[in-house]
Structures are given as C-alpha cells and as structure tokens.
Amino acid sequence: MLKIAVGQAGGPTSVINASLVGFVDGLPDQTQIYGIMNGYQGLVENDLELIEGSGLDWLRSHKNVPGACLGSGRYPFTPDSITKAVLNLKERDIHTLVFIGGNGTMAALQKMSEAAASMNYELQTIGIPKTVDNDLSGTDHAPGYASAARYVSLSVRDISKDLEAMRNFEQVRIIETMGRNAGWLALAAGLLKQSEFEGPHMICVPEVPLSKERFLAQVQDIVKENGMATIVVSEGVTFDGDSQVQREVVKGRAVLGGISTEMERLIRMNMGMTVRSENLGMNQRCAVWAISDQDRTEAYEVGNEAALYVKKGMSNVMVSIQRNQVIGYNYKLKSVALEHVANDGERLLPQEYISRPAEFYSWLEQLIGDRIMRYPPMWRRRAFDDLIQHQPEFRRSQ
Ligand SMILES: Nc1ncnc2c1ncn2[C@@H]1O[C@H](COP(=O)(O)OP(=O)(O)O)[C@@H](O)[C@H]1O
Ligand SMILES: O=P(O)(O)OC[C@H]1O[C@](O)(COP(=O)(O)O)[C@@H](O)[C@@H]1O
Numbered sequence: 001m002l003k004i005a006v007g008q009a010g011g012p013t014s015v016i017n018a019s020l021v022g023f024v025d026g027l028p029d030q031t032q033i034y035g036i037m038n039g040y041q042g043l044v045e046n047d048l049e050l051i052e053g054s055g056l057d058w059l060r061s062h063k064n065v066p067g068a069c070l071g072s073g074r075y076p077f078t079p080d081s082i083t084k085a086v087l088n089l090k091e092r093d094i095h096t097l098v099f100i101g102g103n104g105t106m107a108a109l110q111k112m113s114e115a116a117a118s119m120n121y122e123l124q125t126i127g128i129p130k131t132v133d134n135d136l137s138g139t140d141h142a143p144g145y146a147s148a149a150r151y152v153s154l155s156v157r158d159i160s161k162d163l164e165a166m167r168n169f170e171q172v173r174i175i176e177t178m179g180r181n182a183g184w185l186a187l188a189a190g191l192l193k194q195s196e197f198e199g200p201h202m203i204c205v206p207e208v209p210l211s212k213e214r215f216l217a218q219v220q221d222i223v224k225e226n227g228m229a230t231i232v233v234s235e236g237v238t239f240d241g242d243s244q245v246q247r248e249v250v251k252g253r254a255v256l257g258g259i260s261t262e263m264e265r266l267i268r269m270n271m272g273m274t275v276r277s278e279n280l281g282m283n284q285r286c287a288v289w290a291i292s293d294q295d296r297t298e299a300y301e302v303g304n305e306a307a308l309y310v311k312k313g314m315s316n317v318m319v320s321i322q323r324n325q326v327i328g329y330n331y332k333l334k335s336v337a338l339e340h341v342a343n344d345g346e347r348l349l350p351q352e353y354i355s356r357p358a359e360f361y362s363w364l365e366q367l368i369g370d371r372i373m374r375y376p377p378m379w380r381r382r383a384f385d386d387l388i389q390h391q392p393e394f395r396r397s398q
Contacts, residue, residue: 002028004096004310005048005089007036008068008130009105013144014291015299016130017062017069019100022300023128024051024059026307034094035059038071039101040108043085048092064296066286068100076251077108082115089116089123096124096310100303102131102142103346106318110342113316127318127338128306130299132285134184137344138336139320143299144285146367149188151290152177154372155280156189160199160230164378167228170274172219172267173199176260178284179234181206183349185284186234191361191368195377199230206236207349215239215263216270223273233260292369298331305333329366 006023008016024033033056037047051059062069077085089097097112099105106127116123129139132148156175163173179185183205190200201222204210222229235256238244245258260277267275283290302319309317317335324330353360 001030001032002096002310003032003034003092003094004098005034005036005043005092005094006070006098007039007042007100008070008072009039009099009101009108010072010074010130011102011132011285012066012068012072013130013132013299014066014147014286014288015143015296016072016100017065017067018296018299019128019130019143019303020069021060021063022303023098023100023306024056024303025300026304027310034092035070036099039073039075039105040077040081040085041073041075042071043088043097044075044077044081046088046091048088063300064288064291066288074251074253077111079115082108082111083119085112086116086119086121086123090119090121095122096126098126098128098306098310100128100130102129102133103136103341106136106338107342110316110338113338124310124313124315125317125338126306126309126314127341128302129318129320132185133179133182135180135182135346135348136341137347138318138341140323140331141321141367143295143302143321145184146292146295146298146364146369147287147290148178148185148284149191149364150292150295150368150372151284151287152185152188152280153191153368154290155283156200156230156232157192157198157375159278161375163199163228163230170276171223171227172229172231172264172273172275174231174233174260174263174267174275174277175200176233176235176257176277176279178280179206179236180256181236181346181348183207183234183236183354186232187349187353187357187360188364189232190357191364192372192374194374197226197378199228200232201226201229202231204231204233204237205349205354206234206238207354209241210237211240212266216266219267219273220271231263233263235259292367294329294367294369302333309335 034048036042129142134145246254264277320336
C-alpha cells in the first residue's frame with residue numbers, strides 16, 4: 001500500500017490549505033496519508049498523524065480556510081535533525097515525502113533527498129509551491145502571492161482615498177508590506193492606481209538602493225505636487241546599504257519590520273510635515289475576504305498535480321506554474337528539479353518590472369482574481385476628464 005507523509009512549512013498563505021486538499025484529492029483511494037505536524041519539526045520529533053476516515057473530511061473542510069491546518073512554523077533543520085527525520089520515515093516505512101512551502105522548504109526537501117540517498121533509503125520527494133513573497137524560483141509565480149497582492153492593492157487604494165480626504169490635516173502616510181528581500185508585494189500596491197494624482201505616489205522595494213537624501217527630496221516633490229504622499233515600502237528596504245530593520249531574531253531568523261517607522265521619524269525630523277506609518281500586517285497572508293479566486297484554483301491544481309507525480313513515481317521535483325505567452329491568461333503545470341529551485345535561491349523583482357511597472361501590472365492583473373470595481377477619481381476637473389478619456393471602461397463600471 002502507498003504510504004506518504006505530507007507537511008506544510010514556512011509562513012502560511014490564505015490558500016496553502018487548498019493545495020493540501022488538492023493533493024489529497026488526487027491520491028489513489030487506498031493511500032495511507034500521514035500528516036506531518038508543524039512543518040519539519042514534526043518530522044524530526046516523529047509527530048505524524050495518520051489521516052483517514054473522518055480525518056480526511058476534517059482536512060478537506062479546510063480548503064477555504066487560511067493558516068496551515070497541519071501546523072507550519074519555522075524550525076532549525078540541522079544536518080543531525082535531517083538524519084533523524086529520515087530515520088523516522090524509515091521506521092514507519094514511508095517512502096514518499098511531500099512538502100508545501102517556499103524556497104526554504106524546497107532547500108530542506110532537497111537536503112532530505114540527499115540525506116536519504118546517502119543512507120541508502122529510497123525516498124520520493126515532491127515540493128508544492130507556496131509563498132506570499134513570490135520569491136520562489138522555478139515558477140512564474142507561487143500560489144499565495146496573488147491573494148496577498150490583492151489584499152495589498154485593495155488596502156493601499158483605500159488608505160490613499162482616506163488620505164485624500166484628510167490632506168489638510170496630515171500629508172504623508174507610509175505603508176509597510178511583507179516580502180522579505182523581494183519587492184513583489186510592495187510593487188503590487190500600485191495595481192489599482194488610475195491617475196498620477198492618486199496614491200501610491202512612491203513605492204520603495206529592496207531591489208532599488210535608496211538614500212535618505214533622495215527619499216526626502218522625492219517626498220518633498222510629491223507633497224508639493226499633490227498636497228499629500230502615500231508611500232509604500234517593503235519590509236526589506238534599507239537606507240544607504242544599512243542592515244535591514246528587524247523586530248527581533250527568533251530561532252536564528254530575523255523577523256523584519258520597522259522601516260516605515262524609521263521613514264516616519266526621518267520625515268518628521270527633517271520636513272515638519274504630519275506623517276504616520278502603518279504596517280499592513282498579518283492580514284496580507286491570511287485575509288480570507290481578499291483571496292483571489294484564480295489563486296485558490298491554482299493552489300488546488302498544484303496540489304493535485306503533485307499527486308499525479310506521486311503516481312508517476314517522479315522524484316526530486318517541485319510543481320511549477322508556466323505561463324504561456326499568448327493573449328489572455330494561459331498556463332500549464334510542469335515539474336522542475338528541486339535542486340535548481342534550491343540552488344537558484346530567492347527570486348527578486350526583475351529589472352524590467354522595476355523600470356516598466358506597467359508590464360508588471362499587466363502580468364499581475366491576470367492573477368488577481370474576481371473583478372475589482374474601480375473608484376471614481378477625486379474631484380479635480382482635469383483628473384476626471386483624463387480618466388474618462390483614457391479609461392472608457394471606468395464609465396461602463398459605474
Ligand atoms: N537552508 C535550509 N536548510 C535546511 N532546512 C531549511 C533551510 N531553509 C529552510 N529550512 C526549513 O524549512 C522551513 C521553511 O523555510 P522558511 O524559509 O521558513 O519558509 P519558506 O519555505 O516559505 O521559504 C524552515 O523553518 C526550516 O525548517
Ligand atoms: O514576521 P514574520 O514572522 O517574519 O512573518 C512575516 C514573514 O513571513 C512571510 O510570510 C514569509 O515567511 P516564510 O519565509 O517562512 O515563508 C513573509 O512574507 C514575511 O516576511
């Protein structure tokens with residue numbers, strides 16, 4: 001009988017459970033499914049649960065629920081603990097290991113594969129992609145990103161609208177997004193912007209170096225032009241090559257956060273404007289109301305595809321989403337070698353998206369899901385006329 005162990009690792013996304021359900025749905029009926037509790041920690045501590053009968057109903061009921069229903073988390077996965085993890089699988093005679101995760105998870109899976117080979121233990125390893133940061137190599141995008149991007153773009157649009165109303169009281173708002181070392185999420189903040197006048201007026205991503213002088217000068221210009229500035233900053237941004245601003249280090253991992261507060265302080269000290277910073281926070285990766293239906297569909301599909309790989313006996317691979325370059329949105333699922341994904345490391349924003357954001361937004365809008373109603377522009381005769389002239393669909397959406 002086929003026995004498999006499946007786990008979830010790293011920060012959750014709002015659709016990671018859909019991938020788990022897609023995977024389980026694709027397995028042959030008689031498969032014994034062991035759920036690994038709390039990511040790689042469960043594998044090391046032999047905390048695996050046989051999920052069968054009503055347990056399967058329980059698991060399937062999480063298809064539309066955020067978080068990671070098996071437990072996820074972060075855990076120092078050292079060479080000794082990797083050996084222990086292989087031995088635990090051996091004890092249960094489990095020869096198939098599947099993890100849903102991002103680049104750290106895939107690196108760990110690759111190490112499991114190498115350790116098993118060196119111990120002469122036959123182990124099939126398959127990765128299912130997930131990350132809100134979209135920094136996973138080997139795939140056009142990873143499930144979880146589009147929903148987080150939807151949340152970011154909707155939230156920033158609303159905060160900008162609020163600032164439009166309050167600009168005789170405060171002038172600058174700084175909004176911090178997740179993303180670690182990559183700017184994919186921060187750049188998504190501009191997706192729904194319809195005119196130059198609207199926010200976000202400036203988006204700072206880690207891929208582009210930033211000096212304090214340049215930052216202050218740009219803020220000054222934006223406020224002069226618009227009477228307000230909505231600034232979006234990715235948590236990984238630094239000034240002048242400083243180290244990243246972090247809250248703390250937990251289990252050897254830096255928890256980033258606070259660059260927006262530093263920017264707020266800088267503006268207050270140097271410009272005498274009213275400024276406030278806000279962090280978009282955990283809702284970016286778990287707000288169920290912001291899930292992109294396209295994202296959830298793809299999350300389920302990549303899980304289902306992984307089950308197909310199990311049946312085909314494929315190993316050391318991750319499911320990848322490959323976009324076809326045709327009009328409209330078209331993609332197929334393919335396998336990529338885990339080794340390549342692990343070796344390629346973090347996937348940062350490509351230069352062409354940084355210099356031509358419009359290209360990035362046409363890439364992103366295919367993923368963002370259900371139609372988003374456009375807002376009317378602020379009362380500015382010229383801005384309204386421009387909008388009607390350049391975006392006739394605005395009139396149709398009313
Ligand atoms: N280089 C690595 N070597 C071994 N294990 C790793 C490595 N990177 C990550 N892991 C394991 O994978 C887990 C998930 O990785 P993490 O970076 O937190 O999330 P993600 O998979 O989303 O990138 C970690 O908590 C750790 O247990
Ligand atoms: O504040 P924390 O604990 O670092 O969690 C937020 C981070 O987790 C993430 O969701 C990614 O986590 P992983 O790298 O573990 O997948 C990032 O978007 C964000 O940087």
